[in-house]
Amino acid sequence: MRTFEVRGDGPVVPAQRPVPVPAAGEVLVRVRARSLNARDLPIVEGRYPVAVPPGRIPLSDGAGTVEAVGAGVSRFQVGDRVLSTFHPNRVYGALHSWDELYGVQRDGWLTEHIAVGEQSVVAVPEHLSFEEAATLPCAALTAWSALSGVGPGDTVLLQGSGGVSVFALQFARLAGARVLVTTSSAEKGRRLRELGASEVVDRASTPEWGDRVRELTGGVDRVVDIGGAGSIAGSIAALAHGGTISLVGNLGSGGGMDLTRFLNRGATLRAITVGSRSDFERMNRVVHQHRLRPVIDRIFPFDESPEAFSHFANGARLGKVVIAG
Ligand SMILES: NC(=O)c1ccc[n+]([C@@H]2O[C@H](COP(=O)([O-])OP(=O)(O)OC[C@H]3O[C@@H](n4cnc5c(N)ncnc54)[C@H](OP(=O)(O)O)[C@@H]3O)[C@@H](O)[C@H]2O)c1
Structure with a gap:
């Protein structure tokens, strides 16, 4: 072979x-x-x-x-x-x-x-x-796990247009959430809107994208963070009081967390490790029921x-x- x-x-x-x-x-x-x-x-x-x-x-x-x-x-x-x-x-x-x-x-x-x-x-x-x-096996299940507990009326912030984030956009929309996404180009922003993002923030031209997201939303309930050290400060800035950051990746480099702000937000930080086979089977039932592509x-x-x-x-x-x- x-x-x-x-x-x-x-x-x-x-x-x-x-x-x-x-x-x-x-x-x-x-x-x-x-x-x-x-x-x-x-x-x-x-x-x-x-x-x-x-x-x-x-x-x-x-x-x-x-x-x-x-x-x-x-x-x-x-x-x-x-x-x-x-x-x-x-x-x-x-x-x-x-x-x-x-x-x-x-x-x-x-x-x-x-x-x-x-x-x-x-x-x-x-x-x-x-x-x-x-x-599906890695990116979709990671997105599914990172959104666990998100439901109708919640606001979710996603980062970028890669495998995990695009699945997270699809699942968050299925769950009835409002979705914001950061991205690096106007063309990707246009595609992300077509896929259901209600707002897109250009992370290159808006270095304070976390503050911008908070202005737009009053604070998001969930962030799916893929930038890690490069984005966690922005994720905390964007968060509503009592919100959760699902930490998925560490693609960026930077100053890390502002712990005072994190405490003030009453936030939760949850590390994601893809998911189990039973999580995958449950996710696939939803993928099938909604004919998600x-x-x-x-x-x-x-x-x-x-x-x-x-x-x-x-x-x-x-x-x-x-x-x-
Ligand atoms: N913990 C887990 O279980 C788990 C599972 C799967 C993946 N991961 C990790 O999650 C991350 C994403 O995986 P993926 O497969 O979706 O990757 P990917 O397809 O390569 O997605 C990368 C996209 O993320 C955006 N991006 C890149 N650097 C960024 C930064 N510093 N801050 C914000 N956005 C950034 C860019 O999109 P734009 O150009 O649109 O901004 C880029 O196209 C990786 O670090 C991966 O190792 C972790």
């Missing part, structure tokens, strides 16, 4: 491997589509905080068809359409360890076939193509996987980047 592997200092490189034989309790998946997430860049470029062995197959997110099953498999049968889970061993509840990550400690989904435990995959929502489904920026053929990473790195995108075939 064809795969792409991490070399550790740049683009992924093509490789050949034998098609795996599913062990007892495993399914063999013919992968049809995968999607990229922010963490995949440092993994392939040798900048990930945990060592990645050369030759590792990257990517946590993939969708495909069950082609064979090992002894004792009962959740799926040959022909079923399945989808990866980001944490392959986290069926319920809180995360206990980060030490089973695709692309780091185990081979991931940038391959034609993968053998995985039947407990580590879920059914593809019926209305979605493989390309659409492959966008993921926003795909671009689909690359499998042979052009290195180009997909370059496109992902250049930042001029909105939504998810997918590798199909």
